[in-house]
Amino acid sequence: MVYVASTTAPVNIATLKYWGKRDKDLNLPTNSSISVTLAQEDLRTLTSAATDEGFTQDKLWLNGKEESLDSARTQQCLADLRGLRQQVEAQDPQAPKMSQWKLHIVSENNFPTAAGLASSAAGFAALVVAIAKLYQLPQDYSEISKIARKGSGSACRSLFGGYVAWEMGENLDGSDSKAVEVAPLNHWPNMKAAILVVSDMKKDTPSTSGMQLTVKTSDLFQERIKNVVPQRFEEMKQAIRNKDFPTFADLTMKDSNSFHATCLDSYPPIFYMNDTSRKIIRLVHSINAFYNETIVAYTYDAGPNAVLYYLEENESKLFAFIYKLFDKVSGWETKYTEAELNDFLKEFDQSVSPKLDFELDDEIYRGVSRVILTRAGPGPQDTTECLIDENTGLPK
Ligand SMILES: Nc1ncnc2c1ncn2[C@@H]1O[C@H](COP(=O)(O)OP(=O)(O)OP(=O)(O)O)[C@@H](O)[C@H]1O
Ligand SMILES: C[C@@](O)(CCOP(=O)(O)OP(=O)(O)O)CC(=O)O
Incomplete structure (x- = not known):
């Protein structure tokens, strides 16, 4: 009999960046980090996992193509999950001996893989949660997040919705390096995100090797992990608890800049x-200066895409600028009617244009391929969708 379980898992975009490992094999970080989980209508992984006594090999199909499961990271995740399943079997002799059987995993991302859109985060979170469900593991999601962490560090934060911290921990075995909820989605539900996709291309320097180089060569990095991030970690959690957007946004922008500065300081x-990317940074600072209030924050991961965080109530103020500048780029029409989009232009003409005290770069849209308009969202979700045929155990 083929046993099957499925889940979806979200992408998260850090507002306090994880950059640097103190243990590469266990993905233990040199600093704690914070992220916002994004809604799954726009960016999500759907993963189904199946097991059966008759399967002969562990197999993975990602976006319709069979891929290797050989990476040490994936193997770690599978070994840990099987270890926990063994405990279930030891306690309940009736439980099927799934820990001894092979797995079939089928996964689909609804967005480009490895384009700096945190596909590995959603991917490993979904993989680990799907198998944890299949195995009926009793552990809570903070515990399960430690397994996702071994797949990809940032993946541990995708186990929760809303506002999430990854506590770096101290133990050498990583037993206290896990994700925890800072605040649930409904605490501050009006957080939105506009992603300006600057490039869909696969990136040059993968996060893992980039981090290794920074840890080894950057002096600035030492200052960052010792004196900058620990304090920011506390301040940002407090800003989230207080729903204090200007503080949250200022910390987010400073931390993105600090992380990219350590990249530049690597050798x-x-x-x-x-x-x-840099033009968008300037634009965001100009918009905040124009309103004399921090209404929008940028942040950049290991790639050129800009993620802009803002509150729903400030959307028309922000879009007066960014729809005006990026209206030729796709992504708006799926979220707004023509009348709503026209209102953003009207807002620009009536409220912005007469007072505009800086020059707008009319060509900036040329560097952006599309916009993804999304918002803060919940953690992994149960789903009735299943990517595996329950009779054959193969992809549907
Ligand atoms: N649905 C999935 N299931 C399992 N593994 C996945 C899935 N999606 C992505 N991955 C793994 O993640 C890798 C991409 O990770 P990578 O870190 O290069 O890109 P990214 O996550 O988009 O960027 P970043 O994490 O820096 O924002 C893929 O090559 C694949 O091995
Ligand atoms: C810049 C970042 O997005 C780096 C993410 O790195 P990964 O989690 O992809 O790295 P590995 O642990 O090596 O898989 C910052 C962040 O998400 O906190």
Whole structure:
């Protein structure tokens, strides 16, 4: 009999960045980090996991293609999950001996893989949660997040919705390096995100090797992990608890800049942002200066895409600028009617244009391929969708 379980898992985008490992094999970080989990209508992984006594090999199909499961990281995740399943079997002799059987895993991302859109985070979170469900593990999600962490560090934060911290921990075996909820989605539900996709191309320097180089060569990095991030970690959690957007946003922007500064300070230097990324940074500062209030924050991961965080109530103020500048780029029409989009232009003409005290770069849209308009969202979700045929145990 083929046993099957499925889940979806979200992407998360850090507002306090994880950059640097103190243990590469266990993905133990040199600093704690914080992220916002994003809604799954726009960005999510759907994963089904199956097991059966008759399966002969562990197998993975990702976006319709069979992929290797051989990476040490994936093997770690599978071994840990099987270890926990063994405990279930030891306590309940009736429980099927799934820990001894092979697994079939089928997964689909509804967005480009490895484009700096945190596919590995959603991917490993979904993989681990699907198998934990299949195995009926009793552990809570903080415990399960330690297994996702071994797949990809940032994946541990995708086990929760809303506002999430990854506590770096101290133990050498990683037993206290786990994700915890800072605040649930409904605490501050009006957080939105506009992602300006600057490039869909696969990135040059993978996060793992980039981090290794920074840890080894950057002096600035030592200052960051010792004196900058620990304090920011506490301040950002407090800003989230207080729903204090200006503080949250200022910390987010400063931390993105600090992380990219350590990349530039690596030797040889690593460049994740490009000219368009930098123009967007300037634009965001100009918009905040124009309103004399911090209404929007940028943050960049290991790639040139900009993620802009803002509150729903400030959307028309922000979109007066960004729809005006990026209206030629796709992604708006799925979220707004033509009348709503016209209102953003009207807002620009009536409220912004007469007072505009800086020059807008009409060509900036050329560096952006699309916008993804999304918002803060919940953690992994149960689903009735299943990617595996329950009779054959193969992808549908
Ligand atoms: N649904 C999935 N299931 C299992 N593994 C996945 C899944 N999606 C992505 N991955 C793994 O993650 C890898 C991509 O990770 P990578 O870190 O290069 O890109 P990214 O996550 O988009 O970028 P970043 O984490 O820096 O934002 C893929 O090559 C694959 O091995
Ligand atoms: C810049 C980041 O997005 C780096 C994410 O790195 P990964 O989690 O992809 O790295 P590995 O642990 O090596 O898989 C910052 C962040 O998400 O906190």
